[in-house]
Amino acid sequence: MITFTSPQFEDRQWAQPLLDAEGSLACEYSFANIYLWSRAWPQKIARHGDRLLVCIQGSLGPSCLYPAGSGPLAPAVDALAADAASQGRSLTLVCVTQEQRAALEAACPGRFTFEEDRNGFDYLYEIDRLADLPGKKLHAKRNHIRRFDEQFPDWLAEDITPANVPECVELERQWTAIRQEEEGGEETVSEETVAVIEALYHMDKLGLEGLLIRADGSPVAFSLGGLITPECFDVNFEKSFGDIQGAYPAINREMARLVRERHPQVKWLNREDDLGLEGLRRAKLSYQPDVLVAKYTARAV
Numbered sequence: 001m002i003t004f005t006s007p008q009f010e011d012r013q014w015a016q017p018l019l020d021a022e023g024s025l026a027c028e029y030s031f032a033n034i035y036l037w038s039r040a041w042p043q044k045i046a047r048h049g050d051r052l053l054v055c056i057q058g059s060l061g062p063s064c065l066y067p068a069g070s071g072p073l074a075p076a077v078d079a080l081a082a083d084a085a086s087q088g089r090s091l092t093l094v095c096v097t098q099e100q101r102a103a104l105e106a107a108c109p110g111r112f113t114f115e116e117d118r119n120g121f122d123y124l125y126e127i128d129r130l131a132d133l134p135g136k137k138l139h140a141k142r143n144h145i146r147r148f149d150e151q152f153p154d155w156l157a158e159d160i161t162p163a164n165v166p167e168c169v170e171l172e173r174q175w176t177a178i179r180q181e182e183e184g185g186e187e188t189v190s191e192e193t194v195a196v197i198e199a200l201y202h203m204d205k206l207g208l209e210g211l212l213i214r215a216d217g218s219p220v221a222f223s224l225g226g227l228i229t230p231e232c233f234d235v236n237f238e239k240s241f242g243d244i245q246g247a248y249p250a251i252n253r254e255m256a257r258l259v260r261e262r263h264p265q266v267k268w269l270n271r272e273d274d275l276g277l278e279g280l281r282r283a284k285l286s287y288q289p290d291v292l293v294a295k296y297t298a299r300a301v
Contacts, residue, residue, distance in 0.1 A: 002083050004044035007035045009205045018052040022068035025232045026293050027272045028095040029068050032206040032226050040191035051076040063092040066100040073107040093298040101296050112298040119276035122293035123284045124268045130256035137288050141249045148246025152215035157254045160210035165200045167219045172196050175239050196237050211255050221251035232268040233259045
């Protein structure tokens with residue numbers, strides 16, 4: 001029997017080396033994401049040898065992530081399958097990448113069927129392209145930033161620090177209220193807002209860093225993220241007011257520049273998935289992703 005527990009900050013000390021050993025570019029294999037979303041979609045973790053086990057109560061019901069880490073894969077899969085059987089269900093693995101699918105098929109031949117999850121695909125971009133916005137395909141992004149420059153010639157970008165975290169929290173609150181009003185819902189504290197606030201107040205514990213843009217002295221955009229692998233930086237959250245032309249492209253570009261300056265080894269920015277939301281998919285595709293990280297749902301047969 002596996003003893004699963006809710007992720008705590010101190011778990012990062014033992015879980016991070018296992019995630020590092022996996023080396024996946026997918027956003028689910030970031031300890032920050034595992035921790036921050038463990039309230040929205042209850043997640044619990046355990047260690048099995050040199051592999052990290054993560055079980056989730058998500059949209060598909062009880063499921064697990066691929067056992068990230070190193071060493072024999074089959075014993076970890078067997079442990080997850082036995083735990084599922086003890087609850088009267090079969091094992092389902094979600095957010096399985098192409099490389100992980102191949103490893104499962106090699107270690108556990110014939111035990112799983114696989115279904116593509118397009119809504120879960122991650123969007124990866126070469127960092128230099130987002131930092132410099134070259135070429136005709138990104139001409140519109142440069143124009144939007146030019147409009148932002150014209151409207152706010154003295155805008156500033158600054159690191160997110162404990163001193164300005166409250167301003168970021170207020171921006172998040174206002175952003176959520178505007179969206180909820182547009183959708184005709186009541187103003188409530190969303191699960192995403194809870195994750196954003198926790199990320200902002202515990203950046204050091206989660207290995208995150210961020211950037212805030214001010215225009216006319218007021219915060220108008222922020223971005224927050226952290227390394228998944230030495231070559232891949234995950235943008236966990238990005239918020240701005242949609243009625244300020246160019247603010248989103250500006251924070252996108254400035255965050256890319258910050259990451260490139262601080263982490264010259266980074267090649268990729270992972271801007272995560274689109275959740276199947278049409279507007280979000282359109283926005284992510286407009287930046288011409290270099291790679292779409294395919295994801296699959298694996299079901300035990």
